[in-house]
Amino acid sequence: MAEAGRRESLRTVWQRLSTAYEWKLLTASQIEQLFDRAENIILELDFPTGNMRKLAEEGIRRAYSEQLYRALLDRKQQAAAELWQIFRRLGLRYFSNEQTAEEIAQEGVLRVLRNLYMLQNPQSLFSWAFRIFYSLRKERLVQQKNEDSNTSYAHEAQEERSLEVEYADPIDLIERIDQLQIDNQLLDALDKTLTNKLERYVILRIVALGDAPREVARDLNLPLHRTRLAKSRALKRLRENTAFMHLLREITGLAEFTQGVSYDASETE
């Protein structure tokens, strides 16, 4: 029963993806073989019983990666064109003009072709191509920065701002913190060290209160990975602040010397 459901999901996902991306490398019988391969890939995952649609997407993505890899080695233009369309889509997400997106797409495919021998696992072709894309994007941003420092600064500032979004549903965090009786000195130090509200909120909920990141991401209406990024950045800021770390050791009873230390957020390493 589960197998029938999985097969049906694979068909649906394939139908959608192959139409959207105009995947034309395979014949009808090869598509059936692709489903077999995708099923095996799903069963080999550590989590073969997750969300059926997501698993089917993963299975199709990896199985089609293998086909694309083979076709690129066979120098099939159709394979390169399909990869180019993927790069172009990614390019359009980050660069508003089509010309830039298509230039990056072309460079991306060329880089894939030249470096294909380095790819250890053909199933990872798409993931690997994504990393090549982001590397090209960074290069392009540096190039733009050199050409026009203001433009690039504006882009970076926009990225930073996107991490400072006000949380969509400001749960009464202060009240919750009061209930939990977190040391006021610690709260005060966190306020001073983490000036970014999102980072402060995330660190309090995930690390201090132990809430699940997925739950916090949902409350913030943010993608889970952006929530993790906010947490990681907050931890870095705290770790780099020697005065904060000293205070934390005091509060947790781990400081060797606690006398005469006052907190000053401006004191960093």
Next chain:
Amino acid sequence: MMHQKPNRGKLASNNLYDALERDRKLTCNQVRALLEDFVAAEQAGVEVDSDLRYSLLLEHLDDCDECMSIYQELSEAADLFDSERLEYNNAPESRVPNFFPPQLPSYILRLMNQHPRQVAIHLPVQHPVEWVGKLGSKHREATIFSGLLSELPEQPKLQVSARPYDDRYVSLTVQVQNKTGPQAWRFDLRAGEFQGSQTSDQNGSATFQKIDLAALDALEITYHPVDAQAEDAA
């Protein structure tokens, strides 16, 4: 709705301290090898934060900007394959560049000198290069060229093959084998920014280390016999 949890005032400080002071237990390479599966698990709804299999990886991400950046990239790109949120905006086929121009000549040969014979070969590198996993991924091999140089009277067999040197570079082995006559050569190789000279072994084979194959469009190989008198005698 959030769960109401027991009073954790002191625990909060300890949690924070643990998160800030723990050591990395996985290397970046180990984490990067796991990231694709991790992102897939997360997307499939696996509760990775409460699953012990992922705890070391998550700790590493908290602490490593570069791995966090790769995780962000993979996560952002993953929704390209979300079959319920697809956009249908491909460019027309006419705008797609041609990535595989007609095949280049397999080599261009020049006779630099008759006695002793000195031969120069311009060998285009066709990308992508296909590797064969003969002995596992670390021992893969790619044939860049294998054929007879039929223009020369002794019709030597030229073989150029590559093996991984490290994650980025390759080692190139050049071999020239005559049916008769000398078998030991002095090779000069130019490959992009790489330039090197090697004397072959008695099988006519020499290996050049640390070459960036991805940056190459062509190889320039020049060879002449190590023992010129041997060639004259032949």
